[in-house]
Amino acid sequence: MHLTAEVMAATRFAISPLLHTLLVLSPENRGIRGFGLERLNVGGALAAQELHLLSSLRQRVSTCSPLVPVNPDPHIECELQRMCEAPTEWVAREVEALQARGPVAADLAGLTQGGGKPFVQRLSAELKAFWGRNLAPLWPMAEARVEADVKHRSSVIGKLGLGAALESLHPSIRYCKNVLIFEGGQNFDMSKVGRVTLCPTVATSRVSVSIDPWDPQEAMVVYPAFRRAHPGDRARTGGGSLEGVIGYSRSLLLTHLGIPRTTTELADQHHMSPSTVSYHLAKLHRIGLLKRTRVGKSVYYQRVRSTDAVDSLSGVKELC
Known part of the structure; x- marks a missing residue:
């Protein structure tokens, strides 16, 4: 990713409870420890709350979904509201993509009709329910960690500049001569990107990059929050x-x-x-x-x- 002076000037940090929720739901992030997450049986919680749509889709919905706003908000209600306001064409495209990855349960198939608006409204409601019972009680500690990460990175920026802070995000990220390099085969068209949002999280050990389909000028880099070393x-x-x-x-x-x-x-x-x-x-x-x-x-x-x-x-x- 080539970072112009304008992009670097617009780069910011953000905290997203919706992002954390989706990462916790993802089977790819099993084994994440701390903040009570290791005690959370996601499958059991979904079944107990009868969150059938999330149960059906948890292996298919990702943080790169067009339904997930790249412009995060620290309040999950605002993020879910923006999800419900997604343009009909984006909802229809995502529903089609999800169906291509596997069949949707018969009792949920009706949600995908009529442009998929019932689908995204049900998805938002189930995400809110899962968050409220399972993650909201743990959020203050997790939020404190990600806020501490932002404070730490800001300190690095103040001492050494944004380039040093970017390279310190994760071992798979390198920054040199205005180019941000992601290892692991992630390739994106960054030619139109005008701002990068950096999102620390406690719910993954990996780095991911996504471009906002609503606005190609917005890119989001998700990375594991800074963990202070043991004494x-x-x-x-x-x-x-x-x-x-x-x-x-x-x-x-x-x-x-x-x-x-x-x-x-x-x-x-x-x-x-x-x-x-x-x-x-x-x-x-x-x-x-x-x-x-x-x-x-x-x-x-x-x-x-x-x-x-x-x-x-x-x-x-x-x-x-």
Whole structure:
């Protein structure tokens, strides 16, 4: 994604309870822990509340759906209202796409008739019911986490600029020379994008990107909210201030470099590509946080003893 000066100036953070709801419903996000989510039996909750449409569609509705506003609102009622106001052509297109992915239960088939408006109204009502009983009680803690993430990223922007904050979002994201690179094969036409909305969440460990079908100038990047290191990790990486300077990805790598490791070992351990790990290690080595040793055909990296010295990061601008 190429970011012009205008796009960077319009980039913002946002919090979306509807986004969290959809991510919790998605089977792809099983295993998410914290905030009581690990105790939530989604299938059982849907059955107990007789939310038949969500039960039928939970493996097919995604955060990239045309029915999901890319322009989030911190109040789920407003987001669901906007969903109900989706243009008829978008509703019809989404209904058609959902039907192509699998049959809708017979008792729900009538909802897809007449342009699908009954469908989206029922979907909105069931999402509100699921949210109210299962997620609303947990939301204050989750909201505090995502608000803390926004505060943390804002601090990074203030110290190092938006580019450093963007690269710190997730190990699969790289930013260099006004280009935001997403690993994992996500390709989008960003030529018309005029604003990027960054949405932290506690309900996924992955990054996703979507373009608003209502307005191609709006793009949304969903990423896992910043998790503060455990006290032991902060000691090993030189404290939270160091993490704030070098970013999440590089701090994570430093944490596991108390002993010599190769690029391949780190890539396997952190589920990152070798090229991304190599890129981060080169930056860390350049500013003196790592030492590099060649043994035969392998190159080993290890954290230097005084990674505590943030004040000595004279080469921090080279982190680009």
